[in-house]
Amino acid sequence: MDLHFTPEQEQFRRELRAWLDANLERSWTEETRDPNHDADSLVELRRVWQRKLNAARYIGMGWSEEWGGRGASEVEEAILQEELTRADAPQVPNFLGISLLGPALIHHGTEEQRRRFIPKMLNCEEIWCQGFSEPSSGSDLASLRTRAEPDGDDFRITGQKVWTTFGPWADWIFVLARTDMDDRYGGISFFLVPIDQDGVEMRPIRQITGESEFGEVFFDGALAKREHLVGELGEGWRIAMTVLGYERGAATLAKPAEYDVQLDGLVAGLRASGKLDRPDVREQLGRLVIENEVMRSNGLRTLAQLASGHAPGPESSIEKIFWSEYAQRLSDSALDLLGPEAQLATRAQKTGSDVDWAYQYLWSRAGTIYSGSSEIQRNIIAKRVLRMPTA
Amino acid sequence: MQFDLDEDRALLKSSTRELLEKESALADARTVIEESAEGYDKALYAQLGELGYGSLLLTEDEGGMGVLAFAAVLEEMGRVAFPGPFLDLALAVRLLSQSEAPEAAEWAERAAAGEALVVLARLDATSGSPTRFTGGRVQGTKRFVPFGAHADALLVETGEGLVLVPRPGAGWNAVAQPTIDHAQRFAEVRFDDAGSLVAASDAARTLLEDADRLGAIGASALLLGLMDRSLELTVAYTMEREAFGAPIASFQALQHRCADGLLQTESTRSAVYRAAWAADETPDDAGFLAAVAKAWAGPAARYVCGQAIQLHGGVGFTWEYDPHVYLKRVKTLEQFYGATRDQLENALQSRGL
Numbered sequence: 231m232d233l234h235f236t237p238e239q240e241q242f243r244r245e246l247r248a249w250l251d252a253n254l255e256r257s258w259t260e261e262t263r264d265p266n267h268d269a270d271s272l273v274e275l276r277r278v279w280q281r282k283l284n285a286a287r288y289i290g291m292g293w294s295e296e297w298g299g300r301g302a303s304e305v306e307e308a309i310l311q312e313e314l315t316r317a318d319a320p321q322v323p324n325f326l327g328i329s330l331l332g333p334a335l336i337h338h339g340t341e342e343q344r345r346r347f348i349p350k351m352l353n354c355e356e357i358w359c360q361g362f363s364e365p366s367s368g369s370d371l372a373s374l375r376t377r378a379e380p381d382g383d384d385f386r387i388t389g390q391k392v393w394t395t396f397g398p399w400a401d402w403i404f405v406l407a408r409t410d411m412d413d414r415y416g417g418i419s420f421f422l423v424p425i426d427q428d429g430v431e432m433r434p435i436r437q438i439t440g441e442s443e444f445g446e447v448f449f450d451g452a453l454a455k456r457e458h459l460v461g462e463l464g465e466g467w468r469i470a471m472t473v474l475g476y477e478r479g480a481a482t483l484a485k486p487a488e489y490d491v492q493l494d495g496l497v498a499g500l501r502a503s504g505k506l507d508r509p510d511v512r513e514q515l516g517r518l519v520i521e522n523e524v525m526r527s528n529g530l531r532t533l534a535q536l537a538s539g540h541a542p543g544p545e546s547s548i549e550k551i552f553w554s555e556y557a558q559r560l561s562d563s564a565l566d567l568l569g570p571e572a573q574l575a576t577r578a579q580k581t582g583s584d585v586d587w588a589y590q591y592l593w594s595r596a597g598t599i600y601s602g603s604s605e606i607q608r609n610i611i612a613k614r615v616l617r618m619p620t621a
Numbered sequence: 622m623q624f625d626l627d628e629d630r631a632l633l634k635s636s637t638r639e640l641l642e643k644e645s646a647l648a649d650a651r652t653v654i655e656e657s658a659e660g661y662d663k664a665l666y667a668q669l670g671e672l673g674y675g676s677l678l679l680t681e682d683e684g685g686m687g688v689l690a691f692a693a694v695l696e697e698m699g700r701v702a703f704p705g706p707f708l709d710l711a712l713a714v715r716l717l718s719q720s721e722a723p724e725a726a727e728w729a730e731r732a733a734a735g736e737a738l739v740v741l742a743r744l745d746a747t748s749g750s751p752t753r754f755t756g757g758r759v760q761g762t763k764r765f766v767p768f769g770a771h772a773d774a775l776l777v778e779t780g781e782g783l784v785l786v787p788r789p790g791a792g793w794n795a796v797a798q799p800t801i802d803h804a805q806r807f808a809e810v811r812f813d814d815a816g817s818l819v820a821a822s823d824a825a826r827t828l829l830e831d832a833d834r835l836g837a838i839g840a841s842a843l844l845l846g847l848m849d850r851s852l853e854l855t856v857a858y859t860m861e862r863e864a865f866g867a868p869i870a871s872f873q874a875l876q877h878r879c880a881d882g883l884l885q886t887e888s889t890r891s892a893v894y895r896a897a898w899a900a901d902e903t904p905d906d907a908g909f910l911a912a913v914a915k916a917w918a919g920p921a922a923r924y925v926c927g928q929a930i931q932l933h934g935g936v937g938f939t940w941e942y943d944p945h946v947y948l949k950r951v952k953t954l955e956q957f958y959g960a961t962r963d964q965l966e967n968a969l970q971s972r973g974l
Binding site for chain 1: 860879
C-alpha cells in the first residue's frame with residue numbers, strides 16, 4: 231500500500247499551481263458576484279478561460295498528443311481537477327464534450343470526425359451538449375423514443391430530449407436516437423447534430439435556483455448527416471455506456487476539495503457568530519469534517535486502484551452516492567448552524583462565510599438526481615457488486 | 622499509488638484468516654465467549670504468541686510489522702468476532718517496549734510471547750479520588766479494565782505516571798462488570814498494591830497518546846471486520862430466504878439497505894487502511910486520520926450490524942443466530958478506544974479548530 235504521489239505527480243501539481251497563480255485573475259465566486267455580469271457574459275468568460283487552459287494543454291490531458299492531450303494518467307487528471315477546484319476557477323463550458331464526446335470520438339469515431347470536431351471542442355469554438363434523457367426516459371434510458379429515420383444517405387431526427395445541460399449555449403448536441411424501434415439496446419445509435427438548423431428548437435428550463443442552465447430540445451425532422459453517425463448503426467448504447475465510464479476518477483479529489491472550501495467558509499461563519507465553541511455545534515461540524523475526509527480516503531483508494539491498472543468498477547456508485555448526499559448534509563447543516571443570515575439569497579458576507587449557502591442548499595438537490603440517481607446507484611451496487619437478484 | 626497490501630502483509634492477512642477460520646470459527650468462539658471463565662482461549666493466545674502476533678504492532682526494527690499489518694490482522698479478527706484481549710495486549714506490549722524501566726522489557730517479552738496477559742487500566746471510578754502512586758503503592762479504583770480479573774499484570778494510569786502492577790499473591794480485588802457484550806470481560810479493580818513506575822507523567826502522556834491513536838485504529842479495524850462479515854452473512858441470508866415466491870434479496874427495499882451497508886463498509890475500509898498506512902508512513906496527519914477512522918467506523922458498524930438483525934427478521938432477534946454477537950461487539954468498540962463524540966472533537970482539534 232502506498233498513497234504517496236510520485237515525484238513527477240508532485241512536480242505536475244507545483245507547475246499547475248504556479249500557472250494558476252499567474253493566469254487566474256479572479257475567482258469564480260468573485261465573478262459571479264460582479265453585478266456587471268449576466269448569464270451570457272459568464273459563459274463568455276468561461277469560454278475564454280477554457281482557451282487559456284487549452285493553450286497550456288490542460289484540456290483533454292488524458293488524450294494522446296495527436297489529439298491535443300499529454301497522455302496523462304488518471305492521477306494527473308484528478309490533481310488537475312483538485313487544483314482547479316481549490317483555486318475556485320470557472321468550470322469550462324465544454325465539460326460534456328471533453329469528458330464524454332471526446333473519448334467517444336477517439337475510441338469509436340472516424341478519423342474525419344476527430345479532425346472535424348476535436349480541435350474546435352478543445353478551444354471552445356463549438357460548445358457541446360448531451361442529448362440522452364427524454365421526458366419519459368430518465369433512469370430507464372434505454373426506453374428512449376427519439377428516432378432517426380433514413381433520408382437518402384442521411385437521417386432525420388424526431389423526438390424530444392430534456393435536462394440538456396448547457397443546451398442554451400450549445401452549438402452541437404450528441405444524441406442517442408432509435409434506428410430500430412424493437413431492439414431495446416441494439417436499436418440505439420449515436421449522432422452528432424448541429425443545433426442551428428430548422429427542425430431543432432432549444433428551450434431553456436428554469437431551475438429551482440432560478441437559473442436556466444439546462445433546457446429541453448425538440449427535434450422535428452432535424453438533419454443528421456451520415457458522416458456524423460458515431461460508430462456503426464445500433465452501436466450507440468454500447469458507446470454511451472463506455473464513455474460514461476471514462477469520467478471515473480477525475481472528480482475523486484475535486485469533490486472533497488470543493489467541500490473543504492465550503493467547510494472553511496462554515497468555520498469562518500461560526501467563528502464570526504461566536505458559535506464555534508458550542509459543543510453541539512462542534513459535534514455537527516466534526517461530523518461534517520470527518521465525513522469529507524472519509525470521502526477523500528475513498529477517492530485516494532479509487533485513484534490508487536486506477537493507477538495500479540484496475541479498471542473502474544461499479545464501486546464508483548459508492549462515490550457518487552457519497553458526495554451527492556454529503557453535499558446536501560453539508561449545506562443543510564450550514565443553514566441550520568449559521569441561522570437565517572445564511573439564507574439571504576446573495577451573499578455570504580452577512581454570515582462572515584465566503585460561501586453562497588442558499589445557492590448551495592438548492593444546487594445540492596441536483597446531484598442526487600443527475601448522472602444516475604441515488605436510487606439507480608443503489609440498484610447498481612446491489613446487483614453488480616452484491617450480486618442480489620432481479621425481482 | 623497502490624491501495625492493495627504488499628505481498629508480506631497480504632500473506633499475513635490471508636494466513637490469519639485461515640488460522641482463525643480453523644481455530645476460532647464463530648461457533649467455537651461463541652462457546653468460548655459464552656461458557657469459558659476467562660472469555661478467551663488461552664492456548665490459542667499462546668499459539669498466536671509463538672507465531673509472533675503478540676509483537677506485531679512493534680516497528681519493523683523492533684521485530685514487528687507495524688500498524689498497517691496490525692490493522693489487517695484485526696480486520697480478520699473482527700470478521701470472526703475473535704474473543705479476548707488481543708488489541709489490549711498488543712497495545713500493552715507496544716507501550717512496555719517503549720519504556721526504559723527494567724521490568725518493562727521482561728513483561729513486554731512475556732506478554733508478546735503469549736505467556737502473560739498485560740492490559741491497560743485507564744478509567745478512574747466515577748466517585749472517589751483519582752488513582753495515585755505513592756510510596757511504591759498504587760491506590761485507587763479503575764473501572765472497565767478489559768479482562769482485568771484474569772490479567773497477570775496491569776498497566777495503571779495514575780497521577781504520577783504509568784505504573785506496572787503484577788497480580789498480587791491473593792489475586793486482584795476485582796468485580797466483574799458484565800455488559801451486553803459477552804465477548805468483553807470488564808472488571809472494576811480496586812488497587813492497594815505494590816507497583817513500579819514504567820513512565821513518569823510526561824513520558825506517560827506521550828506513550829498513552831500513541832496508545833490512544835493505535836487503539837483507535839485497531840478498534841476501527843475490528844469494526845471493519847465485524848461489519849464486513851455481518852453484511853456478507855446478511856446478503857447470503859436474503860438470497861436463501863424466500864417470501865412471496867421469491868428470494869427476499871430480489872426486493873428493492875432490502876437491496877438498497879444492503880447497498881448502504883456496502884457503502885458504509887467500503888468507506889470504513891478506505892478510512893481504516895489510510896489511517897493505518899499513515900501511522901506507519903506519514904506521522905503528521907496520522908492523529909487526524911485515526912480520529913476520522915474511529916469516528917466514522919463506530920456509527921457505520923452500528924448501522925450495518927443493526928440492519929443485519931433487521932434483515933434477518935425474527936431469527937435475527939434470537940440468541941441462536943449470530944447477528945447479535947456482532948452488534949454487541951460493535952457497541953463496546955464504539956464506546957471505548959475513543960468514543961465517537963470524543964473522536965469528532967479530536968478530529969477538529971488536530972485540524973487546529
